[in-house]
Every structure is written in structure tokens, then in C-alpha cells.
Amino acid sequence: MKVAIMGYGTVGSGVAEVIDTHEDVISKRSGGIELEIAKILDLRDFPGDKHEEVFTKDFNDILNDPEIKVVAETMGGINPAYDFTMKLLKAGKSVVTSNKELVAQKGLELLEAAEESGTNYLFEASVGGGIPIIRPMSQCLAANHIEGIAGILNGTTNFILTKMIEDDMSFDDALKLAQENGYAEKDPTADIEGHDACRKVCILASLAFGKHVYPSQVETEGISNITLEDVSYIHSANGVIKLLGQIKYIDENNIAAFVSPAVVYNGSQLASVRDVFNAILVRGDAVGDVCFYGRGAGKLPTASAVVADMVDCAKHVNRRKIFGWGPGEEDYVVDYKTQLEMPFYVRAKLSESEVVSMFNDVKFLSRKGQPSDEVAFITDSMTQAKLYEILGDSKVLNVIKVTNY
Amino acid sequence: MKVAIMGYGTVGSGVAEVIDTHEDVISKRSGGIELEIAKILDLRDFPGDKHEEVFTKDFNDILNDPEIKVVAETMGGINPAYDFTMKLLKAGKSVVTSNKELVAQKGLELLEAAEESGTNYLFEASVGGGIPIIRPMSQCLAANHIEGIAGILNGTTNFILTKMIEDDMSFDDALKLAQENGYAEKDPTADIEGHDACRKVCILASLAFGKHVYPSQVETEGISNITLEDVSYIHSANGVIKLLGQIKYIDENNIAAFVSPAVVYNGSQLASVRDVFNAILVRGDAVGDVCFYGRGAGKLPTASAVVADMVDCAKHVNRRKIFGWGPGEEDYVVDYKTQLEMPFYVRAKLSESEVVSMFNDVKFLSRKGQPSDEVAFITDSMTQAKLYEILGDSKVLNVIKVTNY
Numbered sequence: 015m016k017v018a019i020m021g022y023g024t025v026g027s028g029v030a031e032v033i034d035t036h037e038d039v040i041s042k043r044s045g046g047i048e049l050e051i052a053k054i055l056d057l058r059d060f061p062g063d064k065h066e067e068v069f070t071k072d073f074n075d076i077l078n079d080p081e082i083k084v085v086a087e088t089m090g091g092i093n094p095a096y097d098f099t100m101k102l103l104k105a106g107k108s109v110v111t112s113n114k115e116l117v118a119q120k121g122l123e124l125l126e127a128a129e130e131s132g133t134n135y136l137f138e139a140s141v142g143g144g145i146p147i148i149r150p151m152s153q154c155l156a157a158n159h160i161e162g163i164a165g166i167l168n169g170t171t172n173f174i175l176t177k178m179i180e181d182d183m184s185f186d187d188a189l190k191l192a193q194e195n196g197y198a199e200k201d202p203t204a205d206i207e208g209h210d211a212c213r214k215v216c217i218l219a220s221l222a223f224g225k226h227v228y229p230s231q232v233e234t235e236g237i238s239n240i241t242l243e244d245v246s247y248i249h250s251a252n253g254v255i256k257l258l259g260q261i262k263y264i265d266e267n268n269i270a271a272f273v274s275p276a277v278v279y280n281g282s283q284l285a286s287v288r289d290v291f292n293a294i295l296v297r298g299d300a301v302g303d304v305c306f307y308g309r310g311a312g313k314l315p316t317a318s319a320v321v322a323d324m325v326d327c328a329k330h331v332n333r334r335k336i337f338g339w340g341p342g343e344e345d346y347v348v349d350y351k352t353q354l355e356m357p358f359y360v361r362a363k364l365s366e367s368e369v370v371s372m373f374n375d376v377k378f379l380s381r382k383g384q385p386s387d388e389v390a391f392i393t394d395s396m397t398q399a400k401l402y403e404i405l406g407d408s409k410v411l412n413v414i415k416v417t418n419y
Numbered sequence: 420m421k422v423a424i425m426g427y428g429t430v431g432s433g434v435a436e437v438i439d440t441h442e443d444v445i446s447k448r449s450g451g452i453e454l455e456i457a458k459i460l461d462l463r464d465f466p467g468d469k470h471e472e473v474f475t476k477d478f479n480d481i482l483n484d485p486e487i488k489v490v491a492e493t494m495g496g497i498n499p500a501y502d503f504t505m506k507l508l509k510a511g512k513s514v515v516t517s518n519k520e521l522v523a524q525k526g527l528e529l530l531e532a533a534e535e536s537g538t539n540y541l542f543e544a545s546v547g548g549g550i551p552i553i554r555p556m557s558q559c560l561a562a563n564h565i566e567g568i569a570g571i572l573n574g575t576t577n578f579i580l581t582k583m584i585e586d587d588m589s590f591d592d593a594l595k596l597a598q599e600n601g602y603a604e605k606d607p608t609a610d611i612e613g614h615d616a617c618r619k620v621c622i623l624a625s626l627a628f629g630k631h632v633y634p635s636q637v638e639t640e641g642i643s644n645i646t647l648e649d650v651s652y653i654h655s656a657n658g659v660i661k662l663l664g665q666i667k668y669i670d671e672n673n674i675a676a677f678v679s680p681a682v683v684y685n686g687s688q689l690a691s692v693r694d695v696f697n698a699i700l701v702r703g704d705a706v707g708d709v710c711f712y713g714r715g716a717g718k719l720p721t722a723s724a725v726v727a728d729m730v731d732c733a734k735h736v737n738r739r740k741i742f743g744w745g746p747g748e749e750d751y752v753v754d755y756k757t758q759l760e761m762p763f764y765v766r767a768k769l770s771e772s773e774v775v776s777m778f779n780d781v782k783f784l785s786r787k788g789q790p791s792d793e794v795a796f797i798t799d800s801m802t803q804a805k806l807y808e809i810l811g812d813s814k815v816l817n818v819i820k821v822t823n824y
Contacts, residue, residue, distance in 0.1 A: 032562050032705055033562075036562050036563070036564065036705070039561070039562070039563070039564055040561060040562055042629055042743045043557060043561045043629075043741070043742075043743045044561065044741060044743075045741040045743070138559060144703075144705070144706035144707070144709065145706075145709055146551070146555035146558075146559030146560065146709065149554065149555065149558060149559055150551035150554065150555055150559075152448060153551075153554060153727060153731060154543060154551030154554055154555075154724065154727050155551065155723070155727065156444070156445060156448045156449065156726075156727045156730050156731075157437050157438075157441050157444070157445060157722075157723045157724075157726035157727045157730065158441070158444070158723050159441065159444055224447050224448075281691075281693075283691065283712055285691075286686075286688065286690075286691045288686075298549075298723065299719075300437055300441070300549070300719040300720060300722065300723035301549035301550075301713060301714065301719070301720045301723045301724070302549070302713065302714045302717075302719075302720055303712075303713060303714075304549065304550055304551065304711070304712065304713035304714075305710075305711075305712040305713065306709070306710075306711060306712075307688055307708075307709060307710040307711075307712065308706060308707065308708060308709035308710065309706065309707045309708075309709075312707075314704075314705040314706070314707075315705060315706045315707055317562075317705065318560070318562045318563050318703065318705035318706045319559065319562075319706070321561075321562035322558060322559050322560065322561045322562045325561050325562065326558060326561075329741070333738065336448070336449060336450040336734070337448075338447045338448045338449075338450070
């Protein structure tokens with residue numbers, strides 16, 4: 015079957031490589047399907063590339079080729095990816111993507127367009143890179159009410175936090191190392207401020223509960239405020255700090271969804287996820303906790319998920335995958351700060367007796383070199399609003415949520 | 420759509436419960452499918468059961484009902500499950516199962532029968548209970564050459580080992596506790612001798628590499644020889660003992676597949692799998708290591724996987740899932756003892772100097788209360804045959820493989 019690739023960057027060139035080197039296994043697992051790369055769209059030139067003769071700079075060469083049935087969109091960004099994808103779906107071609115920004119922002123519209131034209135829009139690679147999560151959630155866990163999801167969804171921030179936790183490296187040094195290793199972009203904002211994780215939360219929440227959740231609905235906090243002092247206090251409580259995307263079912267009309275640093279206690283499957291690895295824990299009412307772990311990014315892991323989706327489209331040319339992903343609602347995602355109760359880690363310029371007079375019961379933490387005017391503790395479960403009400407105008411240095419995953 | 424359940428034991432009654440309580444989410448995720456339990460086959464009576472009016476003791480009531488399109492086989496064992504399943508598939512009904520013994524022994528024949536009649540035979544629940552693994556392996560990882568698989572595939576033995584490791588409980592006491600908790604059968608042989616894990620290895624290997632592997636081809640060693648002394652020595656090496664099913668790709672014509680206790684170093688995703696939980700780690704050439712974790716047994720987790728398969732069958736009444744599972748070959752699974760190299764943990768009645776004279780380089784381990792005539796060490800990588808050749812007629816107390824997962 016003839017296929018096309020749009021965007022020949024890291025993931026797109028990985029898609030070509032995986033197709034070239036996995037003919038045998040793809041054919042075996044799909045009952046004889048062969049993928050033939052008929053066109054690659056990119057504005058750049060790639061002289062000497064193995065696929066040199068199929069490059070084009072004109073999107074219409076793909077759109078108007080009736081033999082191309084499946085297209086991989088690995089361009090990233092909203093435009094022109096959105097426009098191209100919409101045109102392809104309307105023209106009866108299936109599209110698969112690793113573009114989480116586009117799926118998080120325009121997933122509903124694109125899935126509706128696919129429904130109308132009887133094509134498929136698949137996006138396994140948009141969350142967790144090569145980790146199978148979209149298909150297991152929508153198919154294998156189909157007979158579960160999902161109660162919540164918690165995920166380490168961004169490899170760059172997990173690498174930085176791992177270096178801070180294990181090597182006592184400062185945030186700035188760890189970020190620099192991540193950039194040197196190619197894990198972080200020159201402008202690392204999307205990763206360290208949690209925007210990348212936020213998009214993945216939107217996709218997971220939309221799939222789990224069937225209403226589109228948009229990035230603007232998901233309150234997002236990054237890791238740039240985390241210090242080695244926090245790491246050290248939390249280590250003494252037998253926990254680690256992770257950047258988590260969390261989703262909680264509240265009732266048929268409401269969920270909570272947010273991205274923030276969180277204390278995860280050792281023993282949780284999420285605590286042992288180190289380095290650039292990702293993990294997504296799904297809590298179902300029948301199955302209990304299931305967890306999916308692997309490389310959340312990188313050329314070949316992500317590309318292998320894109321190609322698996324292409325194979326799936328090729329196997330289902332006249333059949334649609336059903337995701338049950340419907341329209342969103344304005345008040346669907348609640349303000350978790352007033353609605354959800356959880357324990358909090360607090361570091362502040364307070365004395366232990368001041369803390370005791372404010373809170374009924376807390377667990378004090380300690381660290382090497384702790385100054386006499388600094389205190390750190392973990393509170394009982396309460397809303398974040400209540401926490402700040404109690405803390406009043408105390409000199410708070412940091413507050414981190416404690417998760418129950 | 421009308422469905423039937425054969426076998427109303429733990430899993431079968433769980434299937435009915437999940438169908439009864441998850442109508443809403445099943446309908447949403449499947450585009451409107453409703454499952455109606457039309458018949459339940461069991462030789463026992465269940466007076467007062469919610470589904471009392473649909474019970475039958477006659478298999479023909481299901482076989483000859485043209486409206487029943489999908490049947491869950493939750494009877495277990497080879498007979499009469501095999502006979503019933505074969506007849507149903509030939510009659511054009513799809514069958515889903517949690518019966519790992521049957522899939523491991525007769526998977527190929529049943530898949531071929533399904534192929535001939537254009538039906539589906541699905542078995543997501545046969546490995547890892549509610550953990551999605553069959554579908555992710557066959558679909559999401561379709562564009563990977565699988566290099567190896569290692570799994571904690573049996574909850575009972577993992578519970579026993581966890582009690583030995585964390586609570587210093589003897590094997591016998593931990594087994595008794597597992598029986599009291601309902602995790603182990605009165606006759607625990609199938610679990611503790613590794614036969615249950617062996618069946619799951621057969622299913623995973625057949626799926627990963629496309630040739631049926633039979634239980635008789637998978638050398639299997641249980642955990643009854645593991646002592647607290649071994650646990651303690653291995654703790655000092657920063658590792659834990661797990662019962663692992665391991666599969667390794669060798670070349671197109673050969674794999675290795677075996678079940679045995681294995682040393683897993685802390686830091687591996689498999690080391691932190693405690694209690695009755697299972698985990699399956701798959702190593703692909705493109706995706707790297709991915710790991711699937713959750714409850715590997717239990718009424719509702721397993722039932723939720725069975726029901727997800729029923730939904731999938733209902734969605735694909737006229738389409739077949741392709742697994743690429745072909746016939747096996749006699750010499751396909753090699754003798755890993757002469758073919759695979761790995762490090763070994765050895766406990767023996769030897770002196771350190773005797774050990775040093777036998778092996779070039781070993782890592783000695785220690786434990787509290789170590790007798791002066793006992794030694795424990797970890798060797799370099801070598802075949803098991805070579806290890807025993809070197810050890811000769813030394814008084815060996817235990818040997819445990821060290822895994823690289």
C-alpha cells in the first residue's frame with residue numbers, strides 16, 4: 015500500500031527508517047501488508063537521501079495522488095498540519111500522527127472529519143512516544159470505569175529531576191546537561207513549564223471520559239521552582255518529586271485535570287521511573303491499577319508507534335476506529351484547588367511551634383544543613399485553597415502536592 | 420448483541436458482573452454496542468442468581484442459538500473447553516477466553532479454525548489478567564523486531580517471594596499465608612512449580628515470533644528451592660529474586676524460552692513489582708524496553724479483559740484479527756543451558772579460595788549469620804553447562820540465573 019510522510023525531521027525520518035527495516039515483521043503481523051513510501055513532504059532538500067526521488071515540496075502531490083491511502087503527519091505544530099490533515103481526511107485518506115499539540119487542540123474536529131469520510135485519524139505516538147497507551151485505554155480497558163490517571167509524561171523534565179535526585183545536581187546544571195544530551199530544546203519552555211505534559215493530559219482525559227479537554231482548561235505548573243532543598247526534604251520522607259499529569263473522575267459532568275510537580279512515595283510504580291523514561295498509570299474500577307512504562311520520546315520509539323498506526327490504517331481501510339471522543343464543555347474541568355483534597359509538602363520560614371499552632375497534625379521533615387529558621391512538613395489531606403488560607407501571609411518557600419498514586 | 424458465558428466460576432461470574440455494571444462505558448467506547456447475556460453454561464445450580472433464568476447445563480443450547488454471536492469461555496482446562504470452543508468457532512461464533520492452558524496447548528488449532536470460519540478467537544485475559552499485553556504486542560509493537568521478553572507472570576509466587584524478601588518469612592509460611600488469602604490453591608503445584616508461568620510464556624513467545632511454542636518445549640523451574648539464605652545474600656548484592664518467564668530471540672529459526680527464579684537488580688522495572696502484581700517487559704529494536712504492570716489475576720481484573728475482548732468481537736463480527744501465529748517446530752526452542760550466556764548466583768559449601776581457584780573473577784556476597792563453610796557469589800557471564808562443568812562435584816546448595824532485564 016502506498017503511504018506518504020509529511021515532515022522529514024527526527025520522527026518523520028524515523029518513520030521512513032522503521033518502514034524500510036521492518037518489512038518482514040510488518041507483513042507477518044498484518045497478514046501481508048507492505049507499506050511503500052510514495053511521497054515525502056518537506057520544504058528542505060535532502061540530497062543523497064535513500065528516498066530522494068519521492069520528496070516533494072507541494073502538499074497537493076500527496077492530496078491528489080489517489081493511490082496514497084495513509085499519511086503520517088510528523089510535522090508538529092498546529093499550522094499547516096491542521097489544514098493538511100483536514101484536507102487529507104476529507105479526501106478519504108487516513109492520517110496518523112505524533113503531533114500532540116494538534117491532537118490536544120483539534121482532536122475532536124479531526125476525528126469528526128474522519129468519521130464523516132469513513133477514514134481513520136490515529137495518534138498512538140502522541141502520548142508516551144513508543145509506549146502503547148492510546149489503544150490499550152480505548153480497547154483493552156473498554157470495560158472499566160476509569161477513576162483516575164497519573165503520568166510521567168515528559169522525558170526532559172524527568173531527566174532533570176532524576177539528576178537532581180540522584181546526583182545532587184542543581185536545576186540549572188541538570189537543564190544544561192539535558193540540552194547537551196539533546197533531550198531539551200534550546201528554548202526548553204514547553205518541557206520545563208509543563209506545556210508538553212499538559213497536551214498529553216488533554217489527550218488522555220478526552221479518551222478516558224469522552225469529552226474534549228483543551229490545554230486552556232488544564233492548570234499547568236512546571237518544575238523550575240523545585241530546589242535541591244525540596245528534593246532533600248522529600249527524600250527524608252521516602253519519596254521523590256516527579257512532574258505528574260493527573261486526571262481524576264469526579265462525576266458524569268466533571269473531572270479534575272492538572273499538571274504539577276508532585277511527591278510520589280517510593281513503592282509506587284511511578285517512583286522508580288528514572289531518566290528520560292515515561293510511565294502512565296491508569297486506575298480502573300475493575301482492573302485496579304495498570305501501568306505502562308517505556309521511552310516517551312526519541313526517533314525510533316516514536317516512529318515505531320507511528321508506523322504501527324499506519325499498519326492499523328492499512329488493515330482497516332474501510333473501517334473506522336471508534337474512540338468515543340465527543341465535544342468538551344466549558345465547566346467540565348473543575349478548579350481542583352477548591353475541589354480536590356490531598357496532602358501537601360510545605361517548606362517555609364516558620365518555626366515548628368508556629369506550624370503546630372496552624373495545623374492540627376503534620377509530619378516534619380529534615381535535611382542536612384537545614385537552617386534554624388526553615389521548616390518543611392507534610393500536611394493532612396485538604397484543599398489547596400484551605401492550605402493557603404491556613405498559611406495566610408507566612409513566608410512560604412515552596413508547596414508541592416502529594417499524590418496518592 | 421446476544422452473548423454467552425461458559426463456566427460460572429470466579430472469572431465467569433466476574434464477566435457477568437462487569438457486563439451488568441458497565442453498560443454505559445461499553446456503549447460509549449464501542450459506538451453503541453450492548454452485550455446481553457443470553458445463556459450461561461454451568462453444571463452447577465445458582466439459585467437466586469440474578470441471571471438464574473438463562474442458565475443451562477446443555478452446551479447445545481449455546482451452539483444452536485443463532486442469535487448468540489460471541490461466547491466467553493471461562494471454564495479452564497483442556498477438556499471440554501477445547502471441544503466446545505472448536506465447535507463454536509466452526510459454527511461461526513467468536514470465542515474469547517481467559518484459559519491460558521488451552522491457548523498454550525491448542526492456540527494454533529483454534530486460531531486456524533477461527534480463520535476458516537471468519538470468526539475471532541481472542542485471549543487478552545490469558546496472560547497478565549487485566550493487564551493489556553496481547554493487543555499491545557500484536558498491534559502497537561507491530562513495527563518492532565522483538566529481541567526479548569521477561570515477565571513476572573504469576574501472582575501467587577510473586578506474593579510468596581515478596582513475603583520472603585520483605586518480611587523474612589519462610590517459603591512454607593509464605594505459601595500458607597497465600598493459601599489463607601485465597602491467592603494459592605490447596606494444591607499449589609501449578610503456581611509454585613512454574614507451570615502457570617510456563618503457559619503464559621508459550622502464549623507470549625507464539626505471538627512475538629509467530630511460531631507456536633508448546634509447554635513441553637519450555638524448561639520450567641519453580642521457586643520451592645529458594646531459601647531465606649538466598650534472599651539475604653542477593654539483598655546484599657542490591658537485588659531481589661523473582662520467578663521470571665524469559666524469552667530471547669536468537670535467529671529466524673531459534674528462540675530460547677524458559678521459566679525459572681532469577682536475580683533482578685534493583686532499578687529494573689521488574690524489581691519493584693511486589694505482592695500479587697504482574698509485569699511484562701518487552702524489548703523491541705525500535706521502541707527499546709516497554710513494561711506493562713498490573714494485577715495479573717483476580718475476578719474483576721481478569722473479567723474486565725474478557726469483556727473487552729467480547730466488545731472487540733462484537734465490533735468486528737465480519738472481520739478477523741490477525742495474530743500471525745503459525746505452526747511450531749521441534750527444534751525451534753533451543754537448550755538454553757548450552758546456548759545462552761548469563762551470570763549466575765551460586766551458594767555452595769566451599770571456601771573463598773576454592774571459588775577463586777575455579778573461577779577467574781566472581782563477586783562474593785555476604786549475609787548475617789553466614790556459616791564459615793558457606794560461600795555465595797555471582798559469576799561472570801557463561802553458559803549454565805559451563806558453570807556446572809567448573810563446579811564439578813562441589814557441594815552446591817543453590818544456583819540462580821541473573822537476568823539482564
